[in-house]
Amino acid sequence: MAHTTLSDPRVDAGTKNDAVALRGLTKSFGKVQAVKNLDLSVKPGEVVAFLGPNGAGKTSTVDMILGLSKPDAGEVTIYGMAPHVAISRGQVAAVMQTGGLLRDLTVRETVVLTATLFPGARPADEVLERAGILNIGDRRVGKCSGGQQQRLRFALALLPDPDLLILDEPTTGMDVEGRRDFWNAIRKDAATGRTVIFATHYLEEADAYADRIVLIREGEIVADGTAAEIKNLASGRTVRATVTHLDREALTAVPGVDSIEERGDGVLIHASDSDAVARYLLTATDARDLEITSHNLEDAFLALTSSKGIS
Amino acid sequence: MTSVASPTDRSRIQRRIPPFGGFNFTFLALEIRRILRNRRTLIFTIVMPVAFLLLFALPNKDQPLGNTGYSYAAYVMISFAVYGAMLAATSGGGMVAVERAQGWSRQLRLTPLRPAAYITIKMLSAMFLGLIAVVAVFVVGAIMGITMPWQVWILSGLVAWVGSMVFATLGLFVGYLVPSENVMQILGPLLAFLALFGGLFVPLEVLPQVLQDIAKFTPAYGVGAIARTPLLGNGFDWWALVNVLAWGIIFGLLAARMFRRDTKRV
Numbered sequence: 001m002a003h004t005t006l007s008d009p010r011v012d013a014g015t016k017n018d019a020v021a022l023r024g025l026t027k028s029f030g031k032v033q034a035v036k037n038l039d040l041s042v043k044p045g046e047v048v049a050f051l052g053p054n055g056a057g058k059t060s061t062v063d064m065i066l067g068l069s070k071p072d073a074g075e076v077t078i079y080g081m082a083p084h085v086a087i088s089r090g091q092v093a094a095v096m097q098t099g100g101l102l103r104d105l106t107v108r109e110t111v112v113l114t115a116t117l118f119p120g121a122r123p124a125d126e127v128l129e130r131a132g133i134l135n136i137g138d139r140r141v142g143k144c145s146g147g148q149q150q151r152l153r154f155a156l157a158l159l160p161d162p163d164l165l166i167l168d169e170p171t172t173g174m175d176v177e178g179r180r181d182f183w184n185a186i187r188k189d190a191a192t193g194r195t196v197i198f199a200t201h202y203l204e205e206a207d208a209y210a211d212r213i214v215l216i217r218e219g220e221i222v223a224d225g226t227a228a229e230i231k232n233l234a235s236g237r238t239v240r241a242t243v244t245h246l247d248r249e250a251l252t253a254v255p256g257v258d259s260i261e262e263r264g265d266g267v268l269i270h271a272s273d274s275d276a277v278a279r280y281l282l283t284a285t286d287a288r289d290l291e292i293t294s295h296n297l298e299d300a301f302l303a304l305t306s307s308k309g310i311s
Numbered sequence: 312m313t314s315v316a317s318p319t320d321r322s323r324i325q326r327r328i329p330p331f332g333g334f335n336f337t338f339l340a341l342e343i344r345r346i347l348r349n350r351r352t353l354i355f356t357i358v359m360p361v362a363f364l365l366l367f368a369l370p371n372k373d374q375p376l377g378n379t380g381y382s383y384a385a386y387v388m389i390s391f392a393v394y395g396a397m398l399a400a401t402s403g404g405g406m407v408a409v410e411r412a413q414g415w416s417r418q419l420r421l422t423p424l425r426p427a428a429y430i431t432i433k434m435l436s437a438m439f440l441g442l443i444a445v446v447a448v449f450v451v452g453a454i455m456g457i458t459m460p461w462q463v464w465i466l467s468g469l470v471a472w473v474g475s476m477v478f479a480t481l482g483l484f485v486g487y488l489v490p491s492e493n494v495m496q497i498l499g500p501l502l503a504f505l506a507l508f509g510g511l512f513v514p515l516e517v518l519p520q521v522l523q524d525i526a527k528f529t530p531a532y533g534v535g536a537i538a539r540t541p542l543l544g545n546g547f548d549w550w551a552l553v554n555v556l557a558w559g560i561i562f563g564l565l566a567a568r569m570f571r572r573d574t575k576r577v
């Protein structure tokens with residue numbers, strides 16, 4: 001299935017200037033094709049969400065971007081470099097889903113140790129502060145909560161001051177408060193112009209924190225655009241208004257109208273182009289109390305990821 | 312969310328690759344601190360050989376060692392120094408199993424640390440623990456009143472310590488082989504078995520001839536035999552040296568092979 005690119009010039013631009021460029025990326029585990037011929041480019045400074053259900057191929061893709069696993073076919077470049085080169089230069093850093101920490105070290109020791117590996121690393125206190133864990137520096141990692149451990153991984157990722165930060169399901173297993181604190185730290189950091197790619201299956205996270213969403217299903221990109229564009233793509237919007245004299249035929253002729261439901265003197269119109277409907281209602285009829293409601297991202301997500309029906 | 316303003320500023324960040332593949336002494340010091348904090352490791356590798364020394368050497372303190380003029384306890388002490396170094400170095404190397412199980416090795420792959428630098432740090436910290444084990448046994452032995460010429464203390468101690476490098480590589484090999492945090496539960500019995508065949512618990516001469524012959528091919532035999540040579544003054548055993556080198560190479564190659572498999576898969 002060819003993927004739907006809504007926000008255009010990004011894809012065709014040269015890969016030299018891309019933060020990340022994936023070309024024909026393919027990976028199988030036994031008979032399961034986890035990633036199928038994936039093409040993607042991410043521009044410097046973008047905050048991109050890889051959104052998809054569990055098993056969609058997000059983690060496999062992230063692993064290949066980081067050079068932790070080798071693609072069967074295709075190519076990954078980070079700022080025009082091979083992943084391991086970008087990593088050795090501290091240009092890319094990642095916050096992985098679980099593990100990756102020694103329980104017998106303290107929070108600060110973990111940061112200090114990792115910092116020794118990056119020439120010109122940011123000071124330990126600075127990254128602890130930015131990750132919001134300066135106050136628990138002397139705590140053993142094994143005694144930290146899941147959220148605190150995740151913020152420690154984030155602190156480690158900040159050490160090289162990377163141009164590209166990759167987060168793989170960063171808030172899995174955190175409680176609501178932990179998730180909010182974690183994202184607050186990320187959001188503050190994003191102002192530095194860092195490119196951020198995060199994989200998630202939480203729709204709200206993609207909606208709230210990404211300026212571009214790449215929807216992945218069964219190893220393929222099924223949609224790519226802003227949250228608003230993705231929502232539109234799946235199911236459009238609903239326009240509701242009170243109309244005294246409704247000309248059903250004229251309304252049906254408005255481009256993008258999918259269905260019309262009359263309820264008393266009100267009317268509910270599902271449309272992919274709510275602007276056209278609203279313009280028609282407000283200019284050609286006596287419509288009042290007009291409301292446009294967007295479907296939430298969840299509807300789009302389900303429609304795009306659950307069945308093969310939609311394109 | 313954010314404007315795409317600052318990437319150009321970011322391009323001014325100086326990016327350098329660390330010297331020596333990331334090897335540095337702060338890392339090594341933190342590794343050693345981790346080892347010293349692990350009570351179970353310290354009991355297993357330091358306290359136990361010392362306890363064995365007290366148990367087996369103290370009663371034999373006045374028993375002469377052939378016609379060397381030394382106490383039989385000196386012989387026992389050197390054996391347990393080798394045993395301690397062997398336990399310490401193996402468990403130091405075996406720590407990679409814990410680090411793999413906790414995902415730390417994978418995390419390190421997201422840093423500029425080169426595998427060779429990591430292995431060097433692991434070997435050195437394992438050897439450091441081995442040194443502590445040797446010193447602990449010797450110090451307790453000296454307090455017990457065991458006497459040897461100073462060259463024997465130094466030479467035997469050095470051999471016990473340097474020879475334990477063979478076991479640091481054994482630890483690395485098993486650490487990469489076993490996907491478990493409880494790697495010492497496998498290594499403990501194995502090491503006891505090897506120590507027995509290496510003549511570290513009882514002199515090999517008390518074993519049946521067949522076992523003595525087999526023992527000469529086992530990994531602890533060589534280090535034990537060379538470490539005792541300065542005390543016994545019985546001439547250098549070239550076979551023992553061949554034994555040490557051969558096992559060092561075998562464990563080294565196996566560890567390297569496992570390591571490569573590990574980095575490919577994870």
